[in-house]
Amino acid sequence: MSDSSSTEYVTLVSNDGYEYKILRSAACIAGTIKKALDPHSGFLETTQNRVELPTINGVVLEKVCEYLYYHQKHAESKDVPDMDIQPELCLELLIAADYLDV
Amino acid sequence: MSGRRPRGAGIRGPHSALTDFLAANNISAQEIRDSYRQRVQQAEADVAQDATTTDNGEGPSNATDVEQVEEDKDDEEPAESSTMAAERSRKRKRNQEEAIAKIKKGKAAKKSKKSKKKKDSDDDSDFEDTLEMYRKAKPLPGQLENCELCEKRFTVTPYSKAGPGGGLLCTSCGKEMAKDAKATEKAKKPVVRKGRRKIESNRLDGSTFRGAKSLQQLCIEKLASHSEDIDEFGEMPAPIMNRLSEIFSKKRAMNSTTFKLFLQPDLDVVAIPEAAYLETEDFSQIFAVVPRIKELSLRNCCQFKDENVDYMMEKAKHLTDIQLLGANLISNDKWIDLFISRGKDLRSLKLEWLDAAFDDQAVEALVEFCPNIVRLKLERCKQIGADSIDAIARLEQLQHLTLRYQNDIPREKLANLILCVGDKLRTLCLEHFMNSEDAPTDDILIAIHDTCTSLGKLRFSENSECTDAGYVNLFTNWPNPPLHYIDLNSTRDVDNTAPEGPEDYPIGLASSGFTALMAHSGSKLQYLDISSCRHISQQTFTKIFNPSQTYPYLREVNLSFCPVVDTEVIAGIFRSCPMVKKVVTFGCFEVKDVDVPRDIVLIGAPKAQDAIEQFGQVFMDFQKDLRQEMGRNVPVLG
Known part of the structure; x- marks a missing residue:
């Protein structure tokens, strides 16, 4: 994480527009997010420190x-x-x- | 007010001063009269009802009693027999008596009033309140009083406890009461037990690891616990469906209702690891809902019958892989029909625990009509014997073969089987082959050595015939590339009179055989099971697992019941196997106080008093790079 453009917090965006700013270290527990934010991948996400998740809605992303x-x-x-999860x-x-690989 | 108004518009009679005063204070004599009449009527109605115990519908019809009628309806079934009615009246009388008793007792009755039937509420509460007013005041400290429970006379102190009825208790009764209260309080508190057995069970299943469970795991477990409430899974990826099915099965939640969740028309795999609760009709559902099914796997499918096989042959035209465990209601002829119908399409057949049907003829039919079988597993099928071995030898496409026979098999037949199909085999599992007639030889091992050249997985277990020299011969100059899975457990001589085995030639995998094994396959080996190979010496273990050697892929080792394995050997394994995740050492009594490195699980060390299994806590010096890339740790399943 020595890259100059990488910040301590990253933003996760749900498909209905909710944004969650969480610690990069926590976000990278999810394999998919980790890959997206990998500095060597050259994805857009790495420069913006922002991951859009168009398949996940705000409620689920919060969880x-x-x-x-x-x-x-x-x-x-x-x-x-x-952890407590509501059955619904x-x-x-x-x-x-499954998508995020956590 | 409104009740009085129509009486006269502007016409008024003579007024007394009292009438004016009452009217000014909004008190109406009419209302007082009405409410009094109401109460009297209600009391009368109650009495009448008690006496006649008539049906509820015929109860008092005036509006004031609506509440009463409703309450009765709640309490009792509308259509009740006369006995029930009698019972009810008795109950009511009893209630009334109880109520009176309670009122007499005083204070406590007020509290319990709510739980009591509301039936005689109004009158009683008035009565009760007046009673309350005239009650004797509680005696003050220093005075004498009769104990509420034991009726003994005692001196009241500031510490005297109040009894259940509101009176005071003597010292001994008070103590008793306090003790009871404490006990109930303790019982109320949920006892948080660690569930040690559950924890250990999870560990042995390989499902424990440091840190939290994965989110998928959490969700799946939650789903399984609410299995009854799910209507549909919707679009689920196949691996998750499979995992769900496994967990539902494990929790015994796979019944006729939940099972339907796993049937989706676009699937081509149906795998139910635990189908014991499913009925014959449910199995037919599979082929009705999922006609394009290619792989069918049902374990404990006790109710899978001939009719299901018929329906399967009719509907499932693409079926290539069949696994059935315990399908004992399928007759021999039906097995043969199935093989004829699936014919050349059948690729994989796994049958286990069949004891009623499925005999040598069925196997011969299988070989005859299904020549393209690639994967065959026949375990614990009681009816099949030596003839079926000959038949299997004619399966030319076979790549994966697993056999466990209940009957005696002549060794030459088994050796012949290996000679016929061995060169294509990638998996060979021969468990528990008994032969009581021929003299023990190493023919099987020689046959494997001579014919098998592409094996990746070899299991040859519970054998008490082959010698150490035989294993040396197998693993020396074997053209087969290194194996990734070797299970040679329980290869030893079983003779109570000579626990060390015959002295002149050691039976089972021993020191030199094990050395040859690791020399041949150590470079690629991922899984090694040599439990109960009792004749491997301590020196051999330390020589093989010493830090200068590396077994780069070895992930799981089972050394249970190798009595010479000690702390040094285990430490050696930790150092020479960088990928190792699980080491099993049941019955290795020399293993004591091992420092288990991080992310490795040591199971079964019997001297560890606090936990059968130990989690690694420390970073060892050879784990430096691991520390740097502390990612997530995935548990390794065997």
Whole structure:
């Protein structure tokens, strides 16, 4: 992360226009976002520090962000309590998780 | 007010001072009278109802009793038998008695009033309140009082406890009461148990790792726990569908309802790892909904019957891969019909745990009509014997072969099978082949050595005949490239009188065989299982797993019940296998106090008192680069 253009925070944008600014380290837990922000990839995302996710809506993306921080927080601990997920969100979240590779 | 107005427009009689005063304060004699009459009527109606216990519909019809009637309707079924009615009246009387008793008791009755039937609410509450007013005041400290529970006389102190009825309790009863209260409070608090057994079970399944579960895993588990509420999955990627199916199966949530979620017309794979709750009709649904199915995998499909096979032959014209476990209701003839119908299209057949049908003739039909079989797995099928081995030897396209027979198989037949199909095989699994007649030889190993040249996975387990020299011979100058999967577990002599095995020639994989194995395949090996190979010496282990050697791909090692394995060997494995994720050492009593490196799981070390399994905590010096690219750690499944 020595690249000059890379910032501490990155922006994730949902398909309905919600923007979430989260720590780069947390965002990079998601494999897809990590690849998009990889400085060697030469993608547009790397210069803008902004990832648009046109398949994910705001509600789901919020939950994804919550998970990313939850994952970062518990990275070192064992027997982590499960994060609470509303059942009605599960299917969409699952598809988003598959897409984001988390 | 409005009630009085129509009486006269402007016409008024003589007024007393009291009437004027009441009117000025908005008090109407009419209203007071009405409400009194109402109450009297209601009380009468109650009595009448109790006596006759008539149907609810015939209850009092005046508007004031609507509430009452509604309440009764709530409580009781409208169409009730006379016995029930009698029961109800008895109940009501009992309630009334109880109510009176409570009122007598006093204070507590006021609290419980709400739970009581509201039936006699108005009158009673008035009565009760008046009663409350005239109650004797509680005795002050220093005075004497009878205990509410034991009726004993005692001196009241500021610490005297109040009883359930509102009175005071003597010291001993008070203590008793406090104890009970504490107990109920404890019971109310949810006991947070760690579920050690569950945790260990997860670890042995390979599903634990440091940190949080993946989001996908969380979602899938949540979905499985709400399996009844899901209407449809919608567009799901195939790997996720598969994972969902596995988790539903594991949680025993795969029933006739939830199973339909997994049937989508555009799928070509249906895999149900646990189909025990599914009925015959459900299995037919598969082929009705998913006619383009190519792969069918059903485990524990106990209700898969002949009619399902018929329907499958009729509908599923593209089926190439069939896996059925425990399909014991399919008759022999139906198996043969199936092979005839699928014929040249059938590529893969996996059958396990069949004991009622599926005999040598069925295997012969399979070989006859399905010559293009690439993958064949027959495990624990009780009816098949030596003739089926001869038949399988004629399958020319075979690449993956897994066999586990229940019956005795003459060794020459098995060796002949390997000689016939061996050169194309990429997977060869021979488990538990028994032969009580011939003298033990290494023919099988020789046959493998001579014919197999493209194996990637070899399992040759539970064998008590082949010698160490045989394994040396197999792995020396073998034209086959290095294997990635070797399982030679439980190759040893089983004889209670001579636990060390015969002295002149060691049975099973021993020191020199293991050395030859690692020399041949160590460079590509990913999975190694040599559990219960008891004759490998400690020196051999330390020589093979020493830091100067590297096994770059080795991810999982099982050394269980190799008694010589000690801490040094385990430490050696950690250093010489950079990719290793899981080391299993059940029954290795010399393994003590190992520092397990980060991201490696050591399972089964029996001397570890606190945990059967140990998570690596420390970064070892050889893990420097790992520390730098601390990405996510994916658990390795065996």
